[in-house]
Amino acid sequence: MTFPRLGVIGGGQLARMMAAPAAELGVPFRVLAEAEDSSAAQVAPHEVGDHTDLATLRAFASTVDVLTFDHEHVPTEHLRALESLDVAVHPGPDALQYAQDKLLMREAVERLGLPNPAWAAVDTLEDVVAFGDEHGWPMILKTPRGGYDGKGVLTLDDADDARASAADGTLGTWLAADITPLLAEALVPFARELSVQVARTPSGEAAAYPVVESVQTAGVCDLVIAPAPDLDPAVAAAASAAAARIAEELGVTGMLAVELFETPGVGPGFQVNELAMRPHNSGHWSMDGAVTGQFEQHVRAVLGLPLGETAPRGTVVMKNILGGAREDLYAGFAEAMAAHPAAKVHTYGKDVSPGRKVGHVNVVAAPGEALADVVAEAESAAAILRDGAEAAPSSSARPATPDATASDTPEARP
Numbered sequence: 001m002t003f004p005r006l007g008v009i010g011g012g013q014l015a016r017m018m019a020a021p022a023a024e025l026g027v028p029f030r031v032l033a034e035a036e037d038s039s040a041a042q043v044a045p046h047e048v049g050d051h052t053d054l055a056t057l058r059a060f061a062s063t064v065d066v067l068t069f070d071h072e073h074v075p076t077e078h079l080r081a082l083e084s085l086d087v088a089v090h091p092g093p094d095a096l097q098y099a100q101d102k103l104l105m106r107e108a109v110e111r112l113g114l115p116n117p118a119w120a121a122v123d124t125l126e127d128v129v130a131f132g133d134e135h136g137w138p139m140i141l142k143t144p145r146g147g148y149d150g151k152g153v154l155t156l157d158d159a160d161d162a163r164a165s166a167a168d169g170t171l172g173t174w175l176a177a178d179i180t181p182l183l184a185e186a187l188v189p190f191a192r193e194l195s196v197q198v199a200r201t202p203s204g205e206a207a208a209y210p211v212v213e214s215v216q217t218a219g220v221c222d223l224v225i226a227p228a229p230d231l232d233p234a235v236a237a238a239a240s241a242a243a244a245r246i247a248e249e250l251g252v253t254g255m256l257a258v259e260l261f262e263t264p265g266v267g268p269g270f271q272v273n274e275l276a277m278r279p280h281n282s283g284h285w286s287m288d289g290a291v292t293g294q295f296e297q298h299v300r301a302v303l304g305l306p307l308g309e310t311a312p313r314g315t316v317v318m319k320n321i322l323g324g325a326r327e328d329l330y331a332g333f334a335e336a337m338a339a340h341p342a343a344k345v346h347t348y349g350k351d352v353s354p355g356r357k358v359g360h361v362n363v364v365a366a367p368g369e370a371l372a373d374v375v376a377e378a379e380s381a382a383a384i385l386r387d388g389a390e391a392a393p394s395s396s397a398r399p400a401t402p403d404a405t406a407s408d409t410p411e412a413r414p
Helices: 013-025 054-061 076-083 093-100 102-111 125-135 159-168 170-176 233-250 294-303 329-339 371-387
Strands: 006-009 029-033 046-048 066-069 119-122 139-142 153-156 182-186 192-200 206-208 212-217 220-226 254-262 270-276 316-322 344-347 357-364
Touching (some): 006 013, 006 054, 013 029, 013 294, 029 054, 054 076, 066 294, 076 093, 119 125, 153 159, 153 170, 192 294, 233 254, 254 294, 329 344, 329 371
Parallel strands (some): 006 029, 006 066
Antiparallel strands (some): 139 182, 192 206, 192 212, 212 220, 220 316, 344 357
């Protein structure tokens, strides 16, 4: 047997969703999970350990041939130590550092000549106020490491707000914790948020997915539409080229997600928001809506296999299931599936808590189906699972048929 053994550090839902395509390919798959009941540990061979402990990482690495990640929080110095072993680490630390540290990311985007918002590293309240006075209020302040889903992000309305936050608010907590420098960014007036994903192998082969629209609620991805409706083809091409260039210049292997602000009439029509070097929430639509889903593509990429076709099967809507009134998601399966047989339900084996990502629903548009109806169908299915809500009007539901894999140009936007 020459199949390489693939190991994933982190036992979250991303590792869980890598397990199925690895199994389909016959690739031995193993997870270093945070806890026995973590999302991936429920479905894949695993061991429990601390991803910040070098001895644990070395022991786990000795059991596999290729290492990849469910998250970006493994200390960079540990990754460099792992590279000294005969284990391929994808993405490697030289690339992953730009997803781990937002200041390094901003520097890299600037160095590559790609569109950045105004930004600066700030160490004190005085630095923050000076940045806001120069670049305008409101402004954004971020912790360089560890933030996700709106965590580690602070909006400051004016200088007085900054002073109040430094006295007894979030900024004061950050300064007291000595996590400076912080990242200050100008607030970007944008039309909507976009995301583009590209996969890259160690040999440099790359494949991009269509640019998608991402709708955020309280800093958490709520809805994704693929491809992004009504997007200027020139902007789409420039965004895809930017993602490909970032992957190439930074030496990314595996999946790269580049989150963008659409800025019509300004520069190439977008600015770079953040990077993620792993499968990403904005790509979950591809599990049912693309010829090759992002999780199979990530497995292929880190193993150095030829990449799969990324073409969408039509317009696709992904709706996240965030924790709500229903604690037992399975109790809603029968109702949701009966009301929406074309909706594909994915849940993560997580305990439900308010606002927590516990699953998602994908719906691929039928030929000629209006985008508004596809969105309504995905939202209705998610609402039933989340809260036990009544299904949307029957106009949003349709039978699942074998040929419901493509759509015409959407007739409406939500």
